[in-house]
Amino acid sequence: MPSAHGPHARNAEHDAVVVGGGPNGLAAAITLAEAGHSVLVLEANSRLGGAARTGALTEPGFRHDLGSAIHPLGVASPFLRKLPLGEHGLEWIWPEVPAAHPLPTGRAVLQHHALGETTAALGRDGENWRRLMEPLVRDWRKALGEILRPMLHVPRAPVALGRFGLRAVWPAAGLVKALFRGKEARALFAGHAAHANLPLSAPGSAAFGLVLAMLGHAVGWPLPRGGAQAITDALASYLRALGGEIRTGHRVTSLARDVPPARAVLFDTAPRQLANIARDALPRRYRRRLRSYRRGPAAFKTDFALSEPIPWANDNVKKAGTVHVCGPAAEVAASEQAVAEGRAPERPFVLLAQHSLFDDTRAPAGRHTAWAYCHVPNGWDGDRQKMAARLTGQIERFAPGFRDCVTQQTISAPADLERQNAALVGGDINGGAMDLVQLVARPTLSLTPYRTPAEGLYLCSASTPPGGGVHGMCGHLAARTAVRDLRRG
Numbered sequence: 001m002p003s004a005h006g007p008h009a010r011n012a013e014h015d016a017v018v019v020g021g022g023p024n025g026l027a028a029a030i031t032l033a034e035a036g037h038s039v040l041v042l043e044a045n046s047r048l049g050g051a052a053r054t055g056a057l058t059e060p061g062f063r064h065d066l067g068s069a070i071h072p073l074g075v076a077s078p079f080l081r082k083l084p085l086g087e088h089g090l091e092w093i094w095p096e097v098p099a100a101h102p103l104p105t106g107r108a109v110l111q112h113h114a115l116g117e118t119t120a121a122l123g124r125d126g127e128n129w130r131r132l133m134e135p136l137v138r139d140w141r142k143a144l145g146e147i148l149r150p151m152l153h154v155p156r157a158p159v160a161l162g163r164f165g166l167r168a169v170w171p172a173a174g175l176v177k178a179l180f181r182g183k184e185a186r187a188l189f190a191g192h193a194a195h196a197n198l199p200l201s202a203p204g205s206a207a208f209g210l211v212l213a214m215l216g217h218a219v220g221w222p223l224p225r226g227g228a229q230a231i232t233d234a235l236a237s238y239l240r241a242l243g244g245e246i247r248t249g250h251r252v253t254s255l256a257r258d259v260p261p262a263r264a265v266l267f268d269t270a271p272r273q274l275a276n277i278a279r280d281a282l283p284r285r286y287r288r289r290l291r292s293y294r295r296g297p298a299a300f301k302t303d304f305a306l307s308e309p310i311p312w313a314n315d316n317v318k319k320a321g322t323v324h325v326c327g328p329a330a331e332v333a334a335s336e337q338a339v340a341e342g343r344a345p346e347r348p349f350v351l352l353a354q355h356s357l358f359d360d361t362r363a364p365a366g367r368h369t370a371w372a373y374c375h376v377p378n379g380w381d382g383d384r385q386k387m388a389a390r391l392t393g394q395i396e397r398f399a400p401g402f403r404d405c406v407t408q409q410t411i412s413a414p415a416d417l418e419r420q421n422a423a424l425v426g427g428d429i430n431g432g433a434m435d436l437v438q439l440v441a442r443p444t445l446s447l448t449p450y451r452t453p454a455e456g457l458y459l460c461s462a463s464t465p466p467g468g469g470v471h472g473m474c475g476h477l478a479a480r481t482a483v484r485d486l487r488r489g
Contacts, residue, residue, distance in 0.1 A: 009263050015037035016040075016264040016479075017042060021049065022050020039244045048232050049066075049228070055229075058304070058369075069353040070221050071222060075092060091224065097111070097321070102317055108316055110316060113217060115134060124181060132179060149466060169207070173201050173329070176189050186329035188213075192209040192213050194351075253277060264456050266482060270463060286453050290444075294438055296432055298378045300344075300348075310405065345376075348387075348394060374390075431463040442467065460474055
C-alpha cells in the first residue's frame with residue numbers, strides 16, 4: 001500500500017478522497033462530511049453528475065437528460081430522502097400518472113398512483129394486483145430499507161423482506177402468467193420488470209417489477225425540475241455547505257500520481273477502472289476478479305426535439321411521465337431475450353419519458369422533448385441508424401404521426417454513452433449485470449463488498465450493492481464502512 005494513501009497516510013491533505021462525481025460519489029462524500037471528515041471529490045468531466053446530467057443535445061433551448069430521467073428511487077431512497085436537497089434547489093414534479101403502457105388497437109394500461117384506481121382499471125386482474133401490491137405498499141419503507149442493502153445481511157425487518165422475497169425470486173414471465181389473465185396487467189408488470197435489463201425468464205427478474213410497481217403506488221415516479229442535473233447540483237451544493245471540496249476536470253488514471261494523500265480513497269468507478277487505477281496497491285487475485293466482473297447489456301438512446309406533444313393513439317398516455325413502448329408481455333419478453341442472446345431486438349422494448357408535458361424548463365414554449373432508449377447487447381456497434389429507426393418505429397406504432405413531430409434527434413449508441421461517462425462500460429447503465437449471482441457477489445463475494453483488500457481503498461459505485469439507480473445507497477454504505485475504519489484508525 002503506498003504510504004500516501006490509507007489509514008497511516010503521510011502528509012494527508014484530506015481524510016478522504018472520492019474519485020468520481022456521480023450520485024454515488026457525492027453520496028459517499030456527503031456521508032463522510034456529515035461524520036466530520038474532510039473530503040475531496042475528483043471528477044474527470046467538466047461537470048459533475050455521471051449518469052445524472054442534463055445538457056443540450058438537439059436544438060437551442062432544449063434540455064435533455066444525458067442519463068437517468070425518472071426518479072422514484074430519488075425520492076424513496078433512505079439516504080437521499082433525509083437530505084435537505086430542497087434547500088439546495090431540488091424541486092420534484094409528479095406527473096398525474098407514474099407509468100403507461102400502450103397496447104395495440106389503441107388501448108393502454110396505466111399504473112395510477114392510487115392503488116385502488118389501478119386495481120379498478122385492471123378489471124378481473126385487479127384483485128390479484130391488489131393482493132400483490134397492498135402489503136408491499138403498506139410497508140414500503142421497511143421493504144426498501146432491506147432491498148437497498150447488500151444481499152448478505154441480517155434483516156431488520158424480516159417479515160417485510162420475506163414478503164417481498166417470496167415473489168422477487170420468481171422470473172417475471174412466470175409471475176405474470178401465474179397471477180394475471182388479462183393482457184393489461186401482464187403487460188404492465190412486464191414493462192416494469194424489463195427495467196432490470198434481464199431476460200424475463202431469469203430468476204429474480206420479478207424483483208425489479210415489484211420494486212417499481214410498489215414505488216409507483218407509494219411515492220410515484222417523479223422527475224426533477226430542470227433535469228437530472230438538478231439532483232447532482234443539489235448534492236454538490238449540500239456537500240460544499242458541509243465543507244467538502246470538489247475539483248472537476250481532474251481525470252484519475254493512477255492512484256499514486258493523480259490522487260492527493262488521504263486516509264481513505266473511495267472509487268465511484270467501474271471495477272476494472274479501479275483495478276487499472278490502483279494497480280499494484282491491490283492484490284493480483286483481487287484485480288483479476290475485478291476485471292472478470294460481468295457487464296450488463298447496454299442502452300441505445302435517442303433524444304428528440306419535437307414540434308408538439310407525442311400524438312399517442314390513446315390520449316390517456318399523455319398523463320404519464322414514463323411510457324413503456326412495446327406490445328403485450330410476450331413482446332417485451334422477446335425483446336429482452338434477444339438482447340440476452342447477443343442480438344439487437346427487431347421490435348425493441350422502449351423506455352420513454354415525456355418530461356416537457358410536466359416541466360416547462362425542458363423546451364421552448366409550444367415545443368416538446370422525448371427521451372427514449374432500448375436495450376442492446378453490451379458494446380453493441382451495429383448500424384445505429386437502423387437501430388434508431390426501429391426505436392422510432394415502435395413509438396410511431398403507438399403514436400401515429402410521431403415522425404412528423406420530430407424536428408431533430410440525437411442518437412447515443414453504447415460507445416457514445418461510455419465516452420460521456422467512463423463508468424458506463426460498453427453502454428451498461430446499471431454498473432454490471434443485475435442477475436441474482438451478481439447481486440450477491442457485487443463486485444466480489446464478501447460480507448463487506450465496499451472494502452478492498454488494500455487498507456483505505458473502497459469501491460462505492462453501482463458495481464456494489466444495491467446496484468444501479470439514482471439512490472446514492474452504494475456511496476452511502478461504502479462511506480459508512482470507511483467511517484468505521486477511520487474511527488478504528
